[in-house]
Amino acid sequence: MEGPEDCSVKVAVHIRPLIGDECSQGCQDCVAVVPGKPQVQVSSHSFTFDHVYGNKGSPSTVMFEECVAPLVDGLFQGYNATVLAYGQTGSGKTYTMGTGFKDGSDTGLIPQVMNALFGKIETSKHEIEFQLHVSFIEILKEEVRDLLDNSPVKQLIQIRETSTGVITLAGSTEVGVHTLKEMAACLEQGSLNRATGSTNMNNQSSRSHAIFTITLEQMRRPDSSAKEYMNGEFLCAKLHLVDLAGSERAKRTGSDGVRFKEGVHINRGLLALGNVISALGDEKKRKDGAHVPYRDSKLTRLLQDSLGGNSRTVMIACISPADINVEETLNTLKYANRARNIKNKPIVNRDSISNEMHKMRQQLEYLQAELLYARKGGPSLNEMQDLKERITCLEATNEDLSRELHEHRKTCSAVEKSENKSEGGVNYPTKSEGLKRGLQKMDSFDYQMGDTLTCTNSKEADEEVAKELEHSLLHKAMEKELNELNKLLEQKESETVAEPARSMGVQEEIQSIKAQKVQLQHKIKQEAEQFQQWKAAREKELVQLRKEGRRNENERHKLQALNQRQKMVLQRKMEEAAIATKRLKGLLEARTPSMRDTTVSANGNAPFSQQWLNHELEVTVNVHEVRVEYERQSQVRATFAEELAILKEVDDLASRGLSPPHGKRYSRLASISPNARTARIESLENMLSLSSNTLVAMAAQLSAAEERDRVLNSRGRWNQIRTMADAKNLLQHMFNAAADARCLLWEKEDDIKEMKEQLNELVGLLGQSEARRKATEKQQKLREQTVAIACASSPSLNGNVKNFADGMSCQFAPSSLPAQRQLNSTEGTADGTLTQSGALLDHQRKMMQAGPSSTGKKPSLAGQSGRWKRSHHQWLVQFKWKWQKPWRLSEWIRHSDETIVFGQHRPWQNISSTGQMEVIEAIDTPRMVQEQ
Numbered sequence: 067m068e069g070p071e072d073c074s075v076k077v078a079v080h081i082r083p084l085i086g087d088e089c090s091q092g093c094q095d096c097v098a099v100v101p102g103k104p105q106v107q108v109s110s111h112s113f114t115f116d117h118v119y120g121n122k123g124s125p126s127t128v129m130f131e132e133c134v135a136p137l138v139d140g141l142f143q144g145y146n147a148t149v150l151a152y153g154q155t156g157s158g159k160t161y162t163m164g165t166g167f168k169d170g171s172d173t174g175l176i177p178q179v180m181n182a183l184f185g186k187i188e189t190s191k192h193e194i195e196f197q198l199h200v201s202f203i204e205i206l207k208e209e210v211r212d213l214l215d216n217s218p219v220k221q222l223i224q225i226r227e228t229s230t231g232v233i234t235l236a237g238s239t240e241v242g243v244h245t246l247k248e249m250a251a252c253l254e255q256g257s258l259n260r261a262t263g264s265t266n267m268n269n270q271s272s273r274s275h276a277i278f279t280i281t282l283e284q285m286r287r288p289d290s291s292a293k294e295y296m297n298g299e300f301l302c303a304k305l306h307l308v309d310l311a312g313s314e315r316a317k318r319t320g321s322d323g324v325r326f327k328e329g330v331h332i333n334r335g336l337l338a339l340g341n342v343i344s345a346l347g348d349e350k351k352r353k354d355g356a357h358v359p360y361r362d363s364k365l366t367r368l369l370q371d372s373l374g375g376n377s378r379t380v381m382i383a384c385i386s387p388a389d390i391n392v393e394e395t396l397n398t399l400k401y402a403n404r405a406r407n408i409k410n411k412p413i414v415n416r417d418s419i420s421n422e423m424h425k426m427r428q429q430l431e432y433l434q435a436e437l438l439y440a441r442k443g444g445p446s447l448n449e450m451q452d453l454k455e456r457i458t459c460l461e462a463t464n465e466d467l468s469r470e471l472h473e474h475r476k477t478c479s480a481v482e483k484s485e486n487k488s489e490g491g492v493n494y495p496t497k498s499e500g501l502k503r504g505l506q507k508m509d510s511f512d513y514q515m516g517d518t519l520t521c522t523n524s525k526e527a528d529e530e531v532a533k534e535l536e537h538s539l540l541h542k543a544m545e546k547e548l549n550e551l552n553k554l555l556e557q558k559e560s561e562t563v564a565e566p567a568r569s570m571g572v573q574e575e576i577q578s579i580k581a582q583k584v585q586l587q588h589k590i591k592q593e594a595e596q597f598q599q600w601k602a603a604r605e606k607e608l609v610q611l612r613k614e615g616r617r618n619e620n621e622r623h624k625l626q627a628l629n630q631r632q633k634m635v636l637q638r639k640m641e642e643a644a645i646a647t648k649r650l651k652g653l654l655e656a657r658t659p660s661m662r663d664t665t666v667s668a669n670g671n672a673p674f675s676q677q678w679l680n681h682e683l684e685v686t687v688n689v690h691e692v693r694v695e696y697e698r699q700s701q702v703r704a705t706f707a708e709e710l711a712i713l714k715e716v717d718d719l720a721s722r723g724l725s726p727p728h729g730k731r732y733s734r735l736a737s738i739s740p741n742a743r744t745a746r747i748e749s750l751e752n753m754l755s756l757s758s759n760t761l762v763a764m765a766a767q768l769s770a771a772e773e774r775d776r777v778l779n780s781r782g783r784w785n786q787i788r789t790m791a792d793a794k795n796l797l798q799h800m801f802n803a804a805a806d807a808r809c810l811l812w813e814k815e816d817d818i819k820e821m822k823e824q825l826n827e828l829v830g831l832l833g834q835s836e837a838r839r840k841a842t843e844k845q846q847k848l849r850e851q852t853v854a855i856a857c858a859s860s861p862s863l864n865g866n867v868k869n870f871a872d873g874m875s876c877q878f879a880p881s882s883l884p885a886q887r888q889l890n891s892t893e894g895t896a897d898g899t900l901t902q903s904g905a906l907l908d909h910q911r912k913m914m915q916a917g918p919s920s921t922g923k924k925p926s927l928a929g930q931s932g933r934w935k936r937s938h939h940q941w942l943v944q945f946k947w948k949w950q951k952p953w954r955l956s957e958w959i960r961h962s963d964e965t966i967v968f969g970q971h972r973p974w975q976n977i978s979s980t981g982q983m984e985v986i987e988a989i990d991t992p993r994m995v996q997e998q
């Protein structure tokens with residue numbers, strides 16, 4: 067073992083772009099990178115790391131060269147190394163590491179590591195003998211699984227501890243690999259075997275920690291001169307490439323139901339790393355085991371070995387830039403920031419025993435070879451040495467030539483590419499022409515669809531004017547021609563009168579002129595008809611357009627109103643959320659009273675320790691409030707975003723002259739006019755950006771609360787209680803608070819129960835009222851028919867019967883009252899069936915008995931009917947009030963009985979029932995009256 071080297075964990079943040087789901091949810095990019103600096107800004111928080119990639123930080127393509135390539139170099143010097151990807155689900159860990167490796171794709175760090183590794187081996191294989199092994203395991207819940215196990219029945223790997231305290235994995239496959247292809251096959255096989263599931267944020271979510279370990283053994287060839295980086299004979303180093311499980315709060319992933327059990331473990335990414343970090347950073351905590359998250363402490367140690375300790379470690383903190391994920395992003399960044407403070411102690415691994423064995427093995431080989439040649443009488447050892455040197459020389463030449471060839475090929479392909487590029491350049495005008503055409507098409511489409519109100523579309527108006535002009539010119543021309551023919555005819559006719567001798571030739575001319583005249587008249591008529599037809603069609607078209615225009619206009623107004631209403635509601639909600647967030651911020655930033663201080667404060671308030679407890683409870687409730695609000699707002703935003711996505715899709719299709727496909731998704735939004743669509747898109751975009759700021763602010767406070775909670779928990783929230791008396795005091799206080807809360811909860815639940823019952827009754831009443839309305843309508847129709855028949859048979863009765871019928875309908879038809887008033891006025895429960903309103907009546911009876919009405923007078927049912935004539939709403943209010951203040955029950959009943967206006971008989975109850983009246987009563991007479 068060589069001397070220690072101090073090395074802190076390097077942290078690089080990788081910001082992936084917004085992905086499909088986030089874009090369709092209307093998420094905004096809320097992560098900014100300070101230009102030219104490895105600094106990330108989210109909301110008002112700013113973090114500095116060793117590197118920042120993506121989102122206009124350094125390009126992701128240089129991540130390998132800057133962060134991982136030095137570790138690969140170190141591997142050849144015998145240093146263990148670890149690269150671990152950390153972050154919430156869907157933040158790009160698997161993508162960054164390449165542990166979802168398929169079909170030889172070389173995106174991701176691991177494929178690049180493999181390339182670099184074999185590249186380096188290739189250049190020094192003549193000096194050094196290399197052996198490579200890989201293992202690929204995943205830790206899912208508490209189990210370690212071998213991803214390279216090909217057997218049909220897979221055995222779980224046992225974690226064992228040797229007598230020297232080294233943690234080993236019994237039964238994990240270590241595959242010896244010789245080529246890049248073989249190593250890639252292992253990565254691919256393991257990637258396919260990984261446990262994946264679907265979460266709200268990632269369809270293909272890896273639900274476990276995956277550790278791909280490359281073990282590199284190096285033995286210097288006896289004749290090697292490669293001393294510059296290999297002091298000893300034998301080196302062994304491991305490179306752990308770790309893709310941790312998502313670090314998010316389990317609830318947000320939505321991995322519930324069947325996946326609940328695993329959901330409990332989702333935080334393990336965070337916990338395991340947290341454990342390692344605290345274990346590495348704080349010896350004391352490691353000893354008392356306060357941070358061991360796994361039941362199996364060996365598992366924790368395995369992770370510690372893999373994730374840090376004596377290796378050079380780079381942590382890539384993967385984050386999503388979407389505002390919807392801002393809380394987890396902030397948590398990740400805070401975590402990553404803490405990881406930078408961890409100091410590891412990388413060491414060069416030299417195994418002295420293997421070193422010795424290797425030397426002896428080589429010696430043995432040498433002696434065996436010598437013996438063989440001596441027996442066969444082959445070339446002497448010196449000759450052999452010469453031959454070997456020649457071979458080495460030839461191999462070196464070969465290598466030089468290969469390198470040259472490689473360089474040459476590279477140059478050729480670069481030239482080819484640039485040629486292709488320049489050829490491709492020829493296409494640009496074509497492409498841009500296509501784009502131009504598309505734009506033109508869009509323009510003309512908008513132009514046509516732009517305003518369908520009237521013929522204000524200037525093109526159509528121009529056409530119309532031209533057509534009318536053409537018609538009038540033609541008409542005038544033909545009229546002129548007709549006039550001329552008439553004149554000519556007159557002239558010819560007068561000629562025949564003046565000179566009858568010439569009449570024979572003139573008569574022919576006259577006939578011809580007359581024929582021409584008839585033809586022309588026919589043409590004029592035809593043209594006039596055609597014009598009229600065109601005009602009628604145009605009128606019809608205009609009427610249609612006006613109708614459509616009016617419909618569009620209505621729709622536009624409606625949408626405008628909807629936009630405004632939604633915006634107002636959203637603004638109000640945002641304001642409420644902002645107030646809650648501000649309150650939470652205040653609470654989080656407030657100086658909390660010390661829990662240890664049990665003295666009573668100077669102003670006579672509760673002891674500081676109790677104030678502390680109250681404060682903590684308030685923070686908890688506020689955090690809950692903000693979180694609930696946050697979830698709600700996110701949902702609202704998702705709805706807006708979905709609508710926006712559909713509208714944009716429809717817009718895009720329309721711009722290409724296509725109509726949206728049939729289906730539920732489009733049915734509601736496809737038919738709105740282009741103008742209304744544009745306005746709605748604008749409004750939705752506005753609302754989305756409005757909600758984004760509030761969401762980010764809320765998430766920032768939630769993250770701060772989580773951080774505060776973490777700090778409190780790590781300090782041991784209750785550690786400050788030192789004496790039993792303090793504990794008892796606080797316990798009593800807590801008990802009181804819990805009891806108060808429970809009582810309040812009981813009251814609220816009781817209220818809810820009451821309200822539900824009352825709601826059911828109201829629904830029942832509404833149903834009855836509706837049935838009555840229908841029956842009365844039927845009656846009204848019947849009556850009208852009777853009146854009509856009567857009028858028809860005796861016209862003299864007409865006026866009287868009609869007045870009588872009108873009078874009756876005004877008097878009796880409940881439908882003449884608005885529905886709400888019917889419900890609130892008299893019929894109410896008194897008209898309802900006893901079965902449906904039984905509970906309420908029972909209750910009422912009980913109250914009657916309990917109250918001063920039990921003075922001996924048996925309340926009449928008619929009296930009860932009067933009680934129910936009170937507004938139901940009033941009754942509800944009093945009923946609720948009574949339950950909230952039970953001690954005022956008797957007072958309320960007395961008051962209630964005194965003020966009740968007892969029922970007045972309905973006028974129709976006294977009317978002698980004949981004819982139609984009987985029918986009305988049969989339907990309208992309240993059951994209460996029937997009971998009576």
Ligand SMILES: Nc1ncnc2c1ncn2[C@@H]1O[C@H](COP(=O)(O)OP(=O)(O)OP(=O)(O)O)[C@@H](O)[C@H]1O
Nearest residue numbers: 082083154155156157158159160161268271272312
């Ligand atoms: N840099 C990137 N560029 C483009 N797409 C990316 C990038 N990083 C991740 N993605 C995409 O984001 C999605 C989620 O990525 P990935 O599966 O790597 O997340 P993860 O952090 O490993 O999630 P989990 O913890 O759930 O396994 C994938 O569809 C992936 O293709």
